[in-house]
Amino acid sequence: MSLLDFGLDILSTSLGLLVIFLAILLFRSRNHWRLPPGPGWIPLVGNLREFMSDPDLRIPLRRLQKKYGDIYKFYIGPCPTIVVCGYDAIREIFIKRGKEFSDRPTVSLPMIILNGGKGIVSVSGDIWKKQRKFILVTLRQFGLGRSILEDKIQTEVKLFLSEIEHFNQSPFNMMPPIQTGVGNVISHLVFGGHFNHNDPRFKILMDGFDSFLHYVSSGSLVILLPILRLVPGDIFGIKNIAKKMQIIKDFISELIEEHMNKFDEENVEDFIDAFISEMKKQDVGENNIFTKEYLASIIMDLFLAGTETTSTTVTWASFYLATRHDIQSRIFEEIKSMIGTERLPSMQDKHRLVYTEAFIMEVLRMSSIVIISAAHAPVSDVWIRGFHIPKGMQMLPDISSVLSDPAVWGDPENFRPERFVSEEGTLLKPDEFIPFFTGKRNCLGESLARMELFLFISALVQRFEIMPPEGETLDIKDVDGIFGGTHAPKPFYIRAISRHAEQMI
Ligand code: HEM
Structure with a gap:
């Protein structure tokens, strides 16, 4: 081969490679053109500024929905994220085509710190199916x-x-007394014990989870660019959060070891025992998902998912009781006339306490504890409404867009439990009532949460009259405003006046 032929060969090979490269680029960008519309973004920072201007996350979410429609995209750092709003789009994607959207996106840095990417909340595919089934059956x-x-x-x-x-x-x-109450319900289920209301270990547990949830929603740069965790020192505060999580993990590991040491197959008494029993049945191997590591991660997930959400809902309920005395009196009258004040309300009474249950539903609707549901991801490349969404892309269901939709509720801004009571006095359960989300990956603890909300809130009203502090008024404008892992009220104070000094309990 002459030098000229060799040169021509190199030239044609290079041109060929260039054409292939341009074709790939064109194909990729065509695919990107099929993503839903959304605001312009700045490389690396993404659309952060859209959300910086207002502390109430719901305001930019409504603005973007109005401008771009029910399915739009924005960028979290360099990553495109699809937001799905309104009941119709949520039903179409997460109910009708739920199987196709039941994965989680790639595990984020905070989740690695929380549960090592294991557990239940962050896993996908077969691992998720097996763990979810096991947890539900065992609970x-x-x-x-x-x-x-x-x-x-x-x-x-x-x-x-x-x-x-x-x-x-x-x-x-x-917040503190109810956190201990509902945290202890999870403790009973998980390790068969509970904490005293002043146990410092419980405070460490709750403070750790609180700090974690606030950190996740802080929009810290290291969450957008995880490589930054390698920067010496702790300017992003991530190492401090990791330290707090490690203390909780050590505590959970101790509980697991205690259970392993006294394990008796004939006496399986709690979730840890049941998991150990399953561990003994499984083959050891790298695909085994019944390991101590998974068990510890699931426990972290159950405490995190099950405590903050339920206690924030009861705290919101106490705000509405204190500020809407008319509603509180109606709940108390219902409890008094249906079951009296000699014994606590039980689950068997639930169907008779229609207004009380409607009040709890209205608290869940109005406060929209989870504004945006946990991120989902398509299990393979999919087309929806003419948009192409690649496998694994982060999709965020906007629950608040449904719970505050005027087309569904008429006057969503008003606190009105009656909207859940029919003319015949029965409880209405509209499909659009989705505080626990819906579809294949809905809240695993919904029935537990609804049981707790009913038993704690009805007992609270039966026993106490809830009031603002003497000489003060409480207003939604003063308390609304923490958009952390959950949408929580800013700390506020109430008084609880015993209805009958000599009463039972
Ligand atoms: C008022 C209380 C609660 C609310 C509003 C709530 C809401 C939610 C929401 C919106 C999700 C995300 C669903 C999705 O992936 O799209 C979720 C998931 C989850 N919740 Fe709850 N939750 C509550 C209480 C609980 C409780 C008490 C538990 C404890 C067992 C729990 C355990 C879980 C778990 C394990 C998941 C992840 C499910 C999965 O990934 O398959 N939740 N919850």
Whole structure:
């Protein structure tokens, strides 16, 4: 081959490669053209500024929905993210085509710190299916939806009421006592024990999860660009969060070791025992998902997902009780006339306390504790409404867009439990009521949460009159405003006046 031929060969090979490269670029960008519309973005920073201008996350979300429609995209750092709003689009994607959208996107840095990308909340595919089935079956075995669990919740309700009694009518913040109450319900299920209301270990656990949730929603640069965690020192605060999570993990590991040491196949008493029993049945190997590591991650997930959400809902409920005395009186009258004040309300009473249940539903609707559901991802490349979404892309269902949709609720801005009561006095359950989300990957703890909300809130109103601090008024404008892992009220104080000094409990 002459030098000229060799040169021509190199030239044609290079040209060929260039054409292929341009074709790939064109193909990729064509695919990108098929993503839903969205605002212009700045490389690396993405659309952060869209969300910086207003502390209420719902405002930019509504603005973007209005401008770009029910399915739009924005960039979190360099990553395109699809937002799905409104009940129709959510039903079409996450219910009708739920199987296609049941994965989670690539595990983020905070989730790696929380559960090592294992557990239940962050996993996808077969691992998710197997773990979810196991957790649901096991929680049912330990009483989910049955009376053995109700007895345990009632034990916590009584401790919660006596804790509130101790405030002796002086102003208090509802969050700490209810966090201990609902955290203890998870503790009963997971390790068969519970914490005292002043146990420092429980405070460390809750403070750790609180800090984690606030960190996740802080929009810290290191979450957008995980490589920054290698910067020496801790200017992003991520190492401090990792340290707090490690303390919780060490505590959970101790619990697991204790259970392993006293394990008795004939006496499986709680979730940890049940998991150990399953571990013994499984083959050891790298595909085994019944390991101590998975168990510890699932426990982290259950505490995180099950405590903050439920306690924030009860705290919002106490705000509406204190500010809407008319509604509180109606709930109390219903409880008094249906079951009296001699014994605590039980799950068997639930169908008769229609207005009380409607109040709880309205608290869940109005406060939209989870504004944006956990991120989903398509299990393979998919087309929806003419848009092409690649496998694994982050998709965020905007729950608040449904719970505050005027086309569904008429006057979503008003707190009105009656919207859930029919003319015949029965409870209405509209499809659009989705605070626990919907479809294949809906909240795994919904029935537990609804049981807890009913038992804690109805007992609270039966026993106490909830009031603002003496001489003060409470207003939604003063308390609304923490958009962390959950949409929580800013800390506020209420008083609990015992209705009958000589009453039961
Ligand atoms: C008022 C209380 C609660 C609310 C509003 C709530 C809401 C939610 C929402 C919106 C999701 C995301 C669903 C999705 O992936 O799109 C979720 C997931 C989850 N929740 Fe809850 N939740 C509550 C209480 C609980 C409780 C008490 C537990 C404890 C067992 C729990 C355990 C979970 C778990 C494990 C997941 C992940 C499910 C999965 O990835 O398959 N939740 N919850």
